[in-house]
Amino acid sequence: MKRVYSAADPVLVGYLKSVLEGHRIACFVKNEFLRGAAGELPVNECWPELWVLEDREEWLAGELIADALAPGTGGDWTCAECGEICEGAFGLCWRCGALRTGRE
Ligand SMILES: [Zn+2]
Numbered sequence: 001m002k003r004v005y006s007a008a009d010p011v012l013v014g015y016l017k018s019v020l021e022g023h024r025i026a027c028f029v030k031n032e033f034l035r036g037a038a039g040e041l042p043v044n045e046c047w048p049e050l051w052v053l054e055d056r057e058e059w060l061a062g063e064l065i066a067d068a069l070a071p072g073t074g075g076d077w078t079c080a081e082c083g084e085i086c087e088g089a090f091g092l093c094w095r096c097g098a099l100r101t102g103r104e
Contacts, residue, residue: 002058003030005050005065013048019068020061026053027061060092063099067091 004020004027007013013029020027030049052061067090075088081098091100 001051001053002055002061003049003051004058004061006047008047010048013050016050016065016068019064020050020052023060023064025057025061025064027051028053063091067100 005013005016010029010032013032017027017029028051030051031046032048050061050065052058076085077088077100078085079093079096079098080101082093082096084093084095086093086095086100092098093100
């Protein structure tokens with residue numbers, strides 16, 4: 001298991017969990033209900049954390065999270081490697097797997 005994201009806002013963490021689940025990545029939120037303990041623990045140890053079950057999905061999850069948090073990613077984009085038109089929701093080319101550069 002790998003932790004892929006942590007934030008003070010449980011709503012945001014929950015949203016990102018739904019993004020990953022939408023891409024069939026098995027994940028769960030840790031510390032979701034620990035907020036009542038704040039004050040006894042260092043603050044950032046109480047933050048909700050998003051974890052993926054499969055280590056090999058950590059990188060993809062990170063890409064999806066970065067994409068979900070980036071502003072203005074709604075439009076389609078053209079892969080710099082193979083020229084494929086990809087949907088704006090994806091941070092990777094579905095055809096060749098190249099990373100979206102943001103310079104399309
Ligand atoms: Zn491509």
